[in-house]
Amino acid sequence: MTASTDNWEEVQATSREALGPAIVEYIDECHQDPAPAGKLIAVLHRVQAEYGYLGAAHLDAVAQLLRVPAAKVAGVASFYHFFRLEPRGKHVINVCMGTACYVKGADQIAARLISELGITFGETSSDGMFSLEAARCLGTCGLAPIVMVDDDVHAQVTPDQVPIILDKYLRQATAET
Amino acid sequence: MNADVAKQFEVLQARAEKVRAEQDRDHKIVIQVGSATCENAAGARDVLDEFRKHLAASGRDDIVLHQTGCTGRCSREPIVGVFVPGRMPIKYQQVDRAAVHEIFTSHVLGGRPLLDRVLDGPVEKVSRHEILYCASQRCGWDERTACGVAMEKKLRERGISPDEVSVSRTTCFGACGTKEVGKVSHLLVRPDKVLYRVADEADLDEIIQRHVIEGKVVDRLKVPGKTVGRKFFEIYGDVAFFNRQSRVVLRHNGVIDPTSIEEYFHYRGFQALATVLGRGDPQWVISEVTAAKLRGRGGGGYPTGRKWAMGAAAKDKTRYLICNADEGDPGAFMDRSMLESDPLNVLEGMIIGAYAIGAHQGYVYVRAEYPLAIERIDNAIRLCREYGLLGKNILGSGFDFDLEIRLGAGAFVCGEETSLIHSIEGERGQPAIRPPYPTERGLWGKPTVINNVESFANVTAIVNYGAEWFARLGTEESGGTKVFALAGRVRHTGLVEVPMGTTLAEVVSEIGGGAVGGKGIKAVQTGGPAGGCIPAAWLETPVDFDTLAKAGSIMGSGGMIVLDETDCMVDIAQYFMAFSQDESCGKCTPCREGTKRMLEILNRVTGGRGTMEDLDRLRRLALLVKKSSLCGLGRAAPNPVLSTLEHYRDEYLAHVVDRRCPSKKCKALVHYEINAEKCIGCTACARNCPVECISGTRKSPHVIDQARCIKCGRCFEVCRFDAVTRT
Structure with a gap:
């Protein structure tokens, strides 16, 4: 890789540190591809998988190492819903708002979650335990309505089950400490 | 023909067959567990894990576990199949850890199937043989003279009871060539996995005499080779949800291990x-x-x-x-x-x-x-x-x-x-x-x-299986089948694959089992945010690209959501518009601004603030966005609005003129009140109200503070005395 700025060594070192060796290695692999910039979304996926969100330092580092303008990286990261620019809580609650779930009362479940947690969609509870998000469609319409907590799918949820589900994760957290 | 290709293919085939032969599955008891996102969501991983433990504890080497994808019978998952060689394949529904123990001890080890847990059961008895006949009429074969009806009659005349040999209808096995179309039909005998081609009643007599009674295969009538969907019907042919479908694209779903x-x-x-x-x-x-x-x-x-x-x-x-x-x-x-x-x-x-x-x-x-x-x-x-x-x-x-x-x-x-x-x-x-x-x-x-x-x-x-066969499966303009994801207020949710041209009624009522809870179907929404709502009165519409477009919707990728009387069509239109507005990429003005303004109007209508001018404006805007947007998203985004405006204008008028929501869905237009005569003062509503706006003492009528009521409907749901009214 050739120097693009006069403090390139320094920029490169900071960027490598921000992303960690696994992602840096992946970006190096991307440069073997005829169109490395085409791998931008794939790189962002890896960063999010590793850190849970895409912070400003991550985006800048990706721009430097993949050699894509920072404006474009920020543009792409903010365009796609899947990418998060803020850190999230310990557990991410995804309420499916797909048609089947909506028809079967997902809005009531969402309302219950909002009142139980005291946060709305896109927010994280003050104790850092839960982030609440609305999912487009998780593709498990036959079991609607669906609430996904991290990778656990809770099927055919009723509003009354909401506190029970939350409690399970809270108790888990207490047990761990 | 390139002989090298054929040779190399045979080598690979032999390599694969060798691996399969080593597993020697055909002579073993197979326990099959589904595994796809929805199966796993329903608990299939636990089920598989439990079977593993049971299998290890039993020490038997003639039993194998087989993981497949999903059959698309979502509401009954996890589904487990137990296949004992020479016996009818049994599938169980909604299996959990406790059920695994029962299935393993009673059926797998003891040979006694659990009839009350059978998929789409319970059944009273598992018949010794089952004959599935093709009832597809697309090829010109007339069902009145179809072999299945005659077969059943003949069997009973000879004193063979349904317990011994049952007869069920199914759809195309894909076994007809050009010459045979409309002249012959096919029968699949389970569990022997023999497919027969029959032309007349004499053929049926021969099958009854030789196969059913004497237990020998009638080689003369046997169809060789692997026909489309055959294995699927061999396993699932007895289930009504499946045997009305044509499994072409999904022919391996729930049959093969997707990782092998x-x-x-x-x-x-x-x-x-x-x-x-x-x-x-x-x-x-x-x-x-x-x-x-x-x-x-x-x-x-x-x-x-x-x-x-x-x-x-x-x-x-x-x-x-x-x-x-x-x-x-x-x-x-x-x-x-x-x-x-x-x-x-x-x-x-x-x-x-x-x-x-x-x-x-x-x-x-x-x-x-x-x-x-x-x-x-x-x-x-x-x-x-x-x-x-x-x-x-x-x-x-x-x-x-x-x-x-x-x-x-x-x-x-x-x-x-x-x-x-x-x-x-x-x-x-x-x-x-x-x-x-x-x-x-x-x-x-x-x-x-x-x-x-x-x-x-x-x-x-x-x-x-041939282009000609494929084209024949569908309509004049469009060949083959279409897979639909059936969901919403329908009894059987899941994947339904039917030939193009099948009517909506067949999909929703016959295969889907109609609406849940005996409520009437109001509409079927197809095509997602780009589609529209087809009213129940149009359920006889055959499903095809062109016919659905004529009905004001689109085929779309295959989502099919059933709506009933409790669904408000304005609310549905608003739901989809909110989706399209949020997903609009912002590049072209008609879509970016148009979806936003349409959503604002719809919010006004469902919020009880709509006017008649709003409805005209909504329609005009919808037509404009449809005409002038850059891509398919914007061009299709007005469809849910336009189709509901056309078919359900009365509901829009109810919201705008009468300020009421006929389906009692739109919160701003719903009003809850407690009937003092019916209320016995059980306090259930007050205890459940999330904003504590219901007051009253025990054993005396309660009152809702309308100013604080958020219209969540909890009181209405929990009242066991019908004292809460919703208007």
Whole structure:
């Protein structure tokens, strides 16, 4: 890789540190591809998988190492819903708002979650335990309505089950400490 | 014919068969557990784990566990099959850890099936034999004289009871060639897995005498080879939800292990590819796909053969092939199921497509929200490379092709082909003006053919079973079947594959079992946010690209949501508009601004603040957005509004003129009150009210403070004395 700025060594070192060796290695692999910039979304996926969100330092580092303008990286990261620019809580609650779930009362479940947690969609509870998000469609319409907590799918949820589900994760957290 | 290809294919087939033979599954008891996103969500992982423990504890080596994808019988998952050689295959529904123990001890070890847990049961008795007959009338065979009815009559006349031999109808086995169409029919005898071709009553008599009574196979009438969907019917043919379907694309779902290339080989895997490469004529592939009348299953309905011909005719020799697996329509999960349950079939279709258009690099663009599908496709690509079915010189034909997975990142607009291309290029997924179409200038400016998962999944069936058969399955304009994701207020939710031209009533009422709770079906929503609502009165509409468009909706990718009397059509329109508005990429003004303003109007209507002028404005705006948007997202976004305005104008008027919501769904227009005469003062409502706006003392009538009521409806739900009224 050739120097693009006069403090390139320094920029490169900071960027490598921000992303960690696994992602840096992946970006190096991307440069073997005829169109490395085409791998931008794939790189962002890896960063999010590793850190849970895409912070400003991550985006800048990706721009430097993949050699894509920072404006474009920020543009792409903010365009796609899947990418998060803020850190999230310990557990991410995804309420499916797909048609089947909506028809079967997902809005009531969402309302219950909002009142139980005291946060709305896109927010994280003050104790850092839960982030609440609305999912487009998780593709498990036959079991609607669906609430996904991290990778656990809770099927055919009723509003009354909401506190029970939350409690399970809270108790888990207490047990761990 | 290229003899090298045939030879190499045979070598690979033999290699796969050897692995399969070592497992020696045909002589063992097979316990089959489904495994796909929804099966796992319902607890299939626990079930598999529990079976493993039981199996290990039993120490038996004549029992094997077999993992498959999903059959698409969502509301009954997890589904477990127990197949004892020579016995009727038994499937169990909604199995949990406790049920595993019962199934294992009673059925697997003790030989006594649990009849009360049987899929779509309970059943009273498992018959010794079951005869499934083809009741498909598309080929001109008349059901009145159909073999099944006559068969049943003959059996009973000879004193053979239904307990011994039951008879059920099913659909096309795909066993008719050109000559036989309309002249013969077919019977499948379970559990012996024998398919017979019958022409007259004498044939039926012979089968009863020789097979049913004497237990010998009538070789004269036996149909050799593996016909389409046969294995599926052998396992699931007794279930009403399945036997009214035609399983072509989904023929391996719930039959094969999606992670095993050896099993895929066993079910005619890669035979279509070997045929195509053996012939060595890309033009032949295109003409077959064209003759099959395959139309794009992503929703557009563009003839696949024509698209491939354009790709093949492009001047530039560097061409790309893309599989669009960015299944973003809320309420649609067909593609996920295909990728999770039979990924190799999709890949084989892609390799054939790439050969037809002359592409050497392909991409599978799949939603990041589908982790299991990504894992299975990734595994399938690895297996194909290992077997030399991807890479250089595939099957010794000199043809090179390789595949790469690209992940979406949650942008609905990326289902649109030009946006998808931008996304693969690492850009924001925004559409471009067409023409030029991607077949001329697509990915990195090169000719690119993009097809949906289901379109590719149909290709192997066309090559293996014939374009003519495929075309005959559907309508005049459109061949084959369509897979629908049936959900919403319908009794049986899941995947339904039916021939093009099947009526909505057949799908929703017969296969889907009608609405839940005996309520009337109000409408069927097809095509997701780009589609519309078809009123119940139009349920006799045959399902096809053109007929649904005439009914004011679209076929779309296959989401089908059933709505009943409790659903408010204005609310549904608002729901979809909120979706489209949020997903609008913002590039063109009509879509960006139009969806926003339409949503504002709809919010006013559902909020009880709408005016008659609003309705006119809504319609005019919808037509404008439809006409002037840049891409399909904007052009289709007004459809839910337009179709509900047309079919359910009275509901809009009720909201605007009478300020009421007939379905009692729109909160602003609903009013809760406690009837003092009926209220006995049990305090249930007060205890459940989330905002504590219900007051009253024990054993005396309660009152709702209307100013504080948030209209959540909890009091209405919990009152056991009908004292809470909703108006």
